Amino acid sequence: MNRVDALIELDNVRKSFGDVPVLKGISMFVQKGEAVCIIGPSGSGKSTVLRCINGLIPVDDGFVRVGAHRVHEMRSEKQMRALRHQVAMVFQQYNLFPHRTALENIMMAPIQVLGHDRAEVEERARKLLKKVRLSEKADSYPGQLSGGQQQRVAIARALAMQPDVILFDEVTAALDPETVKDVLFAIRELVEEGLTCILVTHEMKFAREVSQRVCFTDRGLIVESAPPAELFDNPQDPRTREFLGQVL
Amino acid sequence: MFGLDYSWLADPAYQQWLLTGVVNTLKLAALSSSAAILIGMLGALGLTLRIFWIDALIELFVEVFRNTPPLLQMLFAYFTLSSLGLRVTDPSTGLSVPLLSAFACAAISLSLFGGALAIEAFRSGIETMPRAIVDAARSLGYGRWARFWRIEAPIAARICLPGLTNILTNLFKTTSQASVITVPELMYYAGQIYNDTFRTLEVMILVLLIYVVLVSILTFAMARLEALMAFPGYGRGH
Ligand SMILES: Nc1ncnc2c1ncn2[C@@H]1O[C@H](COP(=O)(O)OP(=O)(O)O)[C@@H](O)[C@H]1O
Numbered sequence: 001m002n003r004v005d006a007l008i009e010l011d012n013v014r015k016s017f018g019d020v021p022v023l024k025g026i027s028m029f030v031q032k033g034e035a036v037c038i039i040g041p042s043g044s045g046k047s048t049v050l051r052c053i054n055g056l057i058p059v060d061d062g063f064v065r066v067g068a069h070r071v072h073e074m075r076s077e078k079q080m081r082a083l084r085h086q087v088a089m090v091f092q093q094y095n096l097f098p099h100r101t102a103l104e105n106i107m108m109a110p111i112q113v114l115g116h117d118r119a120e121v122e123e124r125a126r127k128l129l130k131k132v133r134l135s136e137k138a139d140s141y142p143g144q145l146s147g148g149q150q151q152r153v154a155i156a157r158a159l160a161m162q163p164d165v166i167l168f169d170e171v172t173a174a175l176d177p178e179t180v181k182d183v184l185f186a187i188r189e190l191v192e193e194g195l196t197c198i199l200v201t202h203e204m205k206f207a208r209e210v211s212q213r214v215c216f217t218d219r220g221l222i223v224e225s226a227p228p229a230e231l232f233d234n235p236q237d238p239r240t241r242e243f244l245g246q247v248l
Numbered sequence: 249m250f251g252l253d254y255s256w257l258a259d260p261a262y263q264q265w266l267l268t269g270v271v272n273t274l275k276l277a278a279l280s281s282s283a284a285i286l287i288g289m290l291g292a293l294g295l296t297l298r299i300f301w302i303d304a305l306i307e308l309f310v311e312v313f314r315n316t317p318p319l320l321q322m323l324f325a326y327f328t329l330s331s332l333g334l335r336v337t338d339p340s341t342g343l344s345v346p347l348l349s350a351f352a353c354a355a356i357s358l359s360l361f362g363g364a365l366a367i368e369a370f371r372s373g374i375e376t377m378p379r380a381i382v383d384a385a386r387s388l389g390y391g392r393w394a395r396f397w398r399i400e401a402p403i404a405a406r407i408c409l410p411g412l413t414n415i416l417t418n419l420f421k422t423t424s425q426a427s428v429i430t431v432p433e434l435m436y437y438a439g440q441i442y443n444d445t446f447r448t449l450e451v452m453i454l455v456l457l458i459y460v461v462l463v464s465i466l467t468f469a470m471a472r473l474e475a476l477m478a479f480p481g482y483g484r485g486h
Pocket residue numbers: 017022040041042043044045046047048049
């Protein structure tokens with residue numbers, strides 16, 4: 001794979017929390033339009049990788065690039081603003097701001113951070129709500145929505161920033177099984193439309209169906225990275241085999 | 249009725265005293281409450297910066313003002329601030345007068361006392377904020393200030409509102425202690441009136457009722473505000 005063409009490039013990224021090394025040299029490339037899944041045991045550093053990509057946490061060592069942004073060199077939130085415009089993120093839970101309605105949650109950042117025109121943003125927000133099938137919930141507060149509905153609003157909110165990439169961090173892990181389906185459906189649509197996505201997930205079936213590539217992480221390293229059919233059906237590393245044996 | 253004698257209430261001089269007292273009590277309460285809320289917000293914001301010496305200063309401030317009697321704080325403010333050379337010459341009379349009146353000293357000391365309590369209340373509201381909400385705000389490009397004013401403060405405010413109601417009612421009642429440093433508020437005039445009339449019980453009952461009414465108005469207003477600001481899933485929201 002050609003790393004210069006890649007939209008996202010991580011090279012030998014290291015990160016410790018205190019004395020505990022959490023990322024021990026992560027390298028990965030993601031092309032524009034690609035959907036990459038990250039799977040691996042809990043605590044292996046999956047969330048930390050995503051957080052390094054959008055600059056939520058600074059890396060200790062290594063190289064992180066998203067488009068033209070050299071993330072590892074950024075120090076202030078101000079420098080990060082253009083990056084945050086390009087990279088959106090959806091978290092496991094408590095994504096939405098509880099004091100604002102679904103529609104307001106989607107509209108806030110484009111207006112307050114990007115300075116876009118309110119009328120235009122409202123139109124965009126309503127379209128996105130329709131896209132995630134929640135038009136009728138525009139005026140509901142997050143506390144009035146189910147977990148799955150909240151996550152779909154969070155996806156719409158991420159899209160409202162018109163990002164080039166969306167990072168999904170186990171967005172269905174905290175949901176009731178019945179609502180997982182709708183959220184995965186919404187994500188699948190985005191991938192099919194060609195939006196670049198990095199998905200940390202425990203949904204192996206989903207990973208196999210939507211992604212072009214799956215990375216398996218263990219103890220701060222990417223142990224194995226391959227197209228899903230290869231990684232799931234013919235894992236090379238014993239740690240991958242063991243993990244898949246437990247979850248499949 | 250019950251052998252109580254309220255004939256003195258017909259005297260316009262006493263009526264005037266009571267009215268002035270109520271107005272001054274309201275002024276003192278309004279001023280120190282607003283200042284306390286402002287101090288609380290700034291203090292809580294300061295604590296979110298996580299800078300060692302700022303944390304230490306705010307912590308010290310909270311400990312000192314929360315853990316000492318407000319009456320002592322007021323006496324302290326009165327005798328230090330008004331005597332420590334802070335004097336100005338009154339242009340109309342040419343006399344040298346203290347720069348800070350008793351009223352100003354009371355207002356300052358009540359503001360600091362209420363501010364210390366408010367910092368505590370707001371801090372707990374911000375600390376119970378789920379980390380994911382802060383991360384979500386950051387990932388949407390909100391800088392520190394915008395994040396605080398647009399997201400953390402409004403959510404924290406709604407969480408802290410019941411606590412704040414307690415603080416403000418307490419502060420309102422504590423204004424009565426300003427009478428000790430001769431601030432002419434309601435309690436001060438009450439003393440003047442019963443010294444004049446010897447109708448101690450009658451005056452106290454009346455003043456008690458006035459406080460009940462005033463504080464009830466305050467708590468009612470705060471309850472309305474709570475209902476207005478409630479959102480589903482937090483506090484009073486459904
Ligand atoms: N902010 C933090 N401070 C300290 N330790 C952290 C922090 N974030 C994550 N860790 C630790 O780093 C390790 C990897 O965490 P994480 O990236 O969340 O793993 P995963 O998402 O794969 O479950 C865990 O052991 C976790 O306890």
